[in-house]
Amino acid sequence: MTSQPAEPPPRRGRGRPGHDQAAVLRAAVELFNRKGYDATSMGDLAKELGLTKPAIYHHVTGKEQLLGQALDDALDELTAVVTEAFREQAGRSAYERLREVVRRSVEVLVAHQPSVTLLLRVRGNSEVELAALERRRWLDDRLAALVTDAVAEGALRDDVPATLVSRLLFGMVNSLVEWYRPDGAYDRAMVADAVTAIAFDGLARHETRV
Amino acid sequence: MTSQPAEPPPRRGRGRPGHDQAAVLRAAVELFNRKGYDATSMGDLAKELGLTKPAIYHHVTGKEQLLGQALDDALDELTAVVTEAFREQAGRSAYERLREVVRRSVEVLVAHQPSVTLLLRVRGNSEVELAALERRRWLDDRLAALVTDAVAEGALRDDVPATLVSRLLFGMVNSLVEWYRPDGAYDRAMVADAVTAIAFDGLARHETRV
DNA sequence: CCTACCGATCGGTAGG
DNA sequence: CCTACCGATCGGTAGG
Incomplete structure (x- = not known):
């Protein structure tokens, strides 16, 4: 394991649209309801948001x-x-x-x-x-x-x-x-x-x- | 798909207790309800029945x-x-x-x-x-x-x-x-x-x- | 050859 | 925010 800086502040004006925590939560809850919690993978959630799976962990700590x-x-x-x-x-x-x-x-x-x-x-x-x-x-x-x-x-x-x-x-x-x-x-x-x-x-x- | 003889009669007096298909189904449904279908593994079901996981596939074709x-x-x-x-x-x-x-x-x-x-x-x-x-x-x-x-x-x-x-x-x-x-x-x-x-x-x- | 299983492991995919 | 991966565990099946 390598040490890592924790949570850089969200950049404005650069990079992608900038999903925030609330948007990730909304999409997650929608998927959890549609497919069930266990049947929903973090990869499903990433696809729904147009992100990669690891990118989600920038916004939230876990499923x-x-x-x-x-x-x-x-x-x-x-x-x-x-x-x-x-x-x-x-x-x-x-x-x-x-x-x-x-x-x-x-x-x-x-x-x-x-x-x-x-x-x-x-x-x-x-x-x-x-x-x-x-x-x-x-x-x-x-x-x-x-x-x-x-x-x-x-x-x-x-x-x-x-x-x-x-x-x-x-x-x-x-x-x-x-x-x-x-x-x-x-x-x-x-x-x-x-x-x-x-x-x-x-x-x-x-x-x-x- | 291969053709298959349907349901041999249960032997008495030899072998293990002899779980039948109905018993496996009952236990599976109970677990599916308690934990949810996706959260229930065939290993869980095997443990519940006192069998190994492969043994379940003797009775049923799958989850x-x-x-x-x-x-x-x-x-x-x-x-x-x-x-x-x-x-x-x-x-x-x-x-x-x-x-x-x-x-x-x-x-x-x-x-x-x-x-x-x-x-x-x-x-x-x-x-x-x-x-x-x-x-x-x-x-x-x-x-x-x-x-x-x-x-x-x-x-x-x-x-x-x-x-x-x-x-x-x-x-x-x-x-x-x-x-x-x-x-x-x-x-x-x-x-x-x-x-x-x-x-x-x-x-x-x-x-x-x- | 049958049944009722076991120990080990398959190919894929999960969350992280 | 991505590529590249991990430890573990999934449903299902091999040989014996």
Whole structure:
């Protein structure tokens, strides 16, 4: 091994277009989602960016760092939604807070779809993935607690266990990442309305609603 | 390709424990789900079975064949559910057929959870995966058509586009594979009831139901 | 000659 | 940012 100067500052006005770290991350996340993390090689990423493989390592320290940054992005956004529901909405009923969490979660899913998609596919194959799973578990526990509170208030049906309700509700919300496309037929607000309506009122036509 | 005698009967009383093709497949699917297909090596599978890697090739022709068999299993089961809804239930309303499809889908998901989980994670990275995606798309189209019919009957709400309803409904159903465990707290019928109740009637408590 | 394997290694490619 | 490579490991197969 030869010693090597660490990270020269990015030159302007010379050399190639100048991809920055964010552009590499965006392209990486797009590929990770399209082909899967393991099936994506750093060579694939280089080709996508019009660089050589070694050139990527000028911008990022490695493949797993790219994954970690994407997972942190998704987790930070979702954590903000959940934290807010408990902190800033303390005066409202659990039912109202749950509706708000569902709506805001949908908005995060569509606004940060690529990184959230990666998060939902994490299997725990590395330290980075295990750390993400731990944060995700914390979120799931908070959401389940909110559902339990809403059932206890009498706002939600009590003929199904609250943990099961929570899993199915957020299973539906999370399924958005499988098909939602920002340039598709449905805009953000429309999807949020549809999810909230179907989740809380069901998809059957009712004669009377409360 | 060379012609080949199909499946010799398993010998008893001599040689090693005698893993058969089905046992290798079961172990492979379990590993594919736990670690991901690409992250699972044939060496991992060999270790799990207590064999050497070359020994696996006595039972199966390769890694991708294992994936293909699992995907076919899931697709065959789901295709049967959908086909039956159109063929054997022609006299019933679309709404009734849709409810039945949801219930039967839940049952297939929990009975064939490992292979269905693999199916839902396919990205199209190979011929085997592309073929599976094509069959899956056929299923999704049939299900969407059934939802459209149920809306046209007036049985389902018409304030949300039918394609969106279909995606959210089966997104919830499919999310089962993320957490359902056969040895867990919920049995098959309980989960099927919960999904159907929440999907069609919603999770809010209503004063009146139709 | 069969089966059920083993120790060793093939040609290629991964991340770095 | 490239050419030239590394240690390791991949899926799959050789002879015995």
